[in-house]
Amino acid sequence: MRILVVGATGTLGTAVVNEMKNDAEIISASKSNSDIKVDITSTDSILQMFKEVGEIDAIVSATGAAHFGGVEELTPELNSIAVNSKLLGQINLVLLGLPYIRDNGSITLTTGILMDDPVVGGASSAMANGGVRAFVKSASIEMPRGIRINSVSPNMLEESKEKYGSFFVGFEPVPAKRAALAFRKSILGAQTGQSYYVY
Ligand SMILES: NC(=O)c1ccc[n+]([C@@H]2O[C@H](COP(=O)([O-])OP(=O)(O)OC[C@H]3O[C@@H](n4cnc5c(N)ncnc54)[C@H](OP(=O)(O)O)[C@@H]3O)[C@@H](O)[C@H]2O)c1
Structure with a gap:
């Protein structure tokens, strides 16, 4: 089994790679710190990645940027960061990646808790999460061809507490390893169309 993990060097992506590396060949891709480089905000770059990687059994997206800030300060330009990256970037991985996925393969995208449990500054990210x-x-x-697609919505990760803890007051962080299990379920299980909540 070949699994392409986009965002493989990040906090969540690293946990997914560790969770799956004994079961599959992992192809790590990310913006600058992986052998396979891809910018998900560019369709040319995504196409180039799939040409380079070839056939795969699973696509995992553990990436997607968004501007964090209050709605009154949110400009159309700042909002477009989430639209182009977290929303369209992930969806374009699906649209452009489908021909490269083998029969009965899977796609797993990433959303996040703030679409259901809002925090101040999270509206743009929540918009993208809901769209995904x-x-x-x-x-x-x-x-x-039997291809399945799911998304994973993690709570704030324990490993990201220092970075995001002040925004997620009163949230109980989850270990990235627990979030990675939802990716395992999506990749190796039988369900499709699901959103797995790791809250
Ligand atoms: N961390 C959390 O607590 C948490 C909770 C819920 C949901 N999430 C969601 O999970 C996803 C990953 O979060 P994270 O905390 O793991 O992020 P992170 O640690 O900042 O890692 C981001 C990853 O995405 C890659 N990347 C950044 N921009 C990219 C681009 N334009 N094209 C391709 N790859 C790009 C980075 O690559 P390089 O290393 O090469 O730059 C890195 O591998 C995000 O959608 C986030 O909203 C995170």
Whole structure:
């Protein structure tokens, strides 16, 4: 089994790689710190990555940027960061990656808790998360060749507490290893169209 992990060097991506590395060949991709470089905000770059990587059994996206800040200060330009990266970037991995996925393969995208449990500054990210979740649910009924698609919505990760803890007051962080188990379920299980909540 070959699994392409986009965002493999990040906090979440590293946990997914560690969770799956004994079961599959992992192909790590990310913006600058992996052998396979990809910028998910560029369709040319995504296409180039798939050409380089070839056939795979699973795509995991553990990436997606968004501007964090109050709605009154949120400009259309700042909001477009989440649109172009977290929303369209992840969805374009699906649209452009489908021909490279083998029969009965899988796709797993990443959302996040703040779409359901809002925090100050999180509206732009929540917008993208909700779009990704809705796309996954809807697209799942049309996936060809037995291909499944799910998303994972993690709570704040324990490993990210220092970085994000002040925004997520009163949230109980989860270990990245627990979030990675939801990716395992999506990759090796039988379900499709699901959003796995790791809250
Ligand atoms: N951390 C949390 O607590 C948490 C909780 C819920 C949801 N999430 C979601 O999980 C995802 C990953 O979060 P994280 O905390 O693991 O992030 P992170 O540690 O900052 O890692 C980001 C990863 O994405 C890659 N990347 C950044 N921009 C990219 C681009 N334009 N194209 C391709 N790859 C790109 C980075 O690559 P390089 O290393 O090469 O730069 C890195 O591998 C995000 O969508 C985040 O919203 C995170």
